[in-house]
Amino acid sequence: MPLSEQILAAAASAVKNSVKKFVGLSAGELSGLIGDQLRFQRWKNAVRILDRAKVFCAKNKIPIKAIPLKFIVPFLDAASLEDTQRTTKLTDLWASLLASAVTHTDAKSQLLIEKLRTLSSDDAKQLGKLVRHLLREKNANINQFRDEGFDPDSWNIDLCEEFRFHFAQSAAQAPFSFSINDKKSTYSITPEPSAFLKRSLRRWPKAREDFFIDHYGWNIFNEEGFYGGASDNSSFGSNCLTSATVDTLVALGLIERQVQVFRVAISKPVKGELRFDIRLGMLTTMGLEFLRATHINEFGPAK
Template structure:
């Protein structure tokens, strides 16, 4: 059986990083951690293990920074978390995996949400992650702008009608519904100098992952023949999709969890 110390030496990872992650990995694997050398047999597995070391090391730092002790994690979550994170070699996405690992080990969400996040992150490209962050930053700016506009109106009404009960203090920026802020593919592509075709493809992928959704307008028209009182009412439904989209609830939670926004 291969010696785990020799394998770690071959990975050329700084000792301080290994020391930080070893404690967390041993807490998760128990005695089996010392037997992992027998499992790592080829270069692919070595690369995956190196990825895990980096991700879990950073997760350990996050937990320590927030003074959180790792909680026991369901095997339904732990197994795919370790498996999927090991494939990620891009530093940008490794950072997101570290945040997700720390979140899972903190025990602050339900299993279904954790499983969804693991699945989403395993399918997310770095370009899509950057796009998602850009969209969310714009969403946050628009929330602040709406809050400031309504706050200004509130103070104006307060000055003119100090005793008015109808003058309600505006919501906080994060309290505005995410579905009330639409994005348009053509407009966003033009603002950011992106090909509409390329943007449409990426948005479609993010929609498939459940992070965004198409915003559809539904119009219902009902008509009845006035000359025939016994006639049926004709109902026609028109569904419009002008390539507008919005964030979903899981998209909002996911990006807050995996970024510093």
């Protein structure tokens, strides 16, 4: 047997052995049964989600009716890929999305399927924490997230401007001083920028519970250039999400990020400029619609 054929045969054998570990079948069984076994597993996953959706419909008094094929076909194709025995939270998100579709489907409904299939089990758990945080106030007349007319996108610009005004005012009123010790090659700033920034962020009377800061930093400059600075990815506000989950939600258009930059002139005892950069995060309208559709038990069915 030529060397090239030996290599190909060895490679094929290695692939079969590797696949066997994941699927649990011998090489002979694999060729004929892998398709059937995977289809059966997907069918079981779909059945678990459908059964769970029935429970959600009953709990929310939603009469079960036929859902358009344009939604149900891509839904089952995506949802059946979840390991419903291991990912209970994701199973509930899929079941909730299906129960929500019983009451209403539109062009956005298929987008929600694509966004949900991207999430990991850990993402799903963190979203549950975020929903509980947003809905702590049970009174629908007070809690804007329970108001179906609430449109985050129309308020996000105003929210950022409100924050900008508050922080700029706080920075302008702070008695910052900047000094340099050339002999020791050190510098000092008072009040310490990180501590000032944290105090200012905590004092801001934010208007929305979904608003958070997931990055902040500062740098100091004088006429000779950059002297130093610091940054932190610690979260402030309602953000109970990890950086990885925030990155995913931003990529999916469920959370919006905005970077705010502030400059503070310092004249005593050395002239300089203190620059703050703060990264803001908040739900988008699509993000709120996604949470409502995938957490029907918490938000209730659409009216």
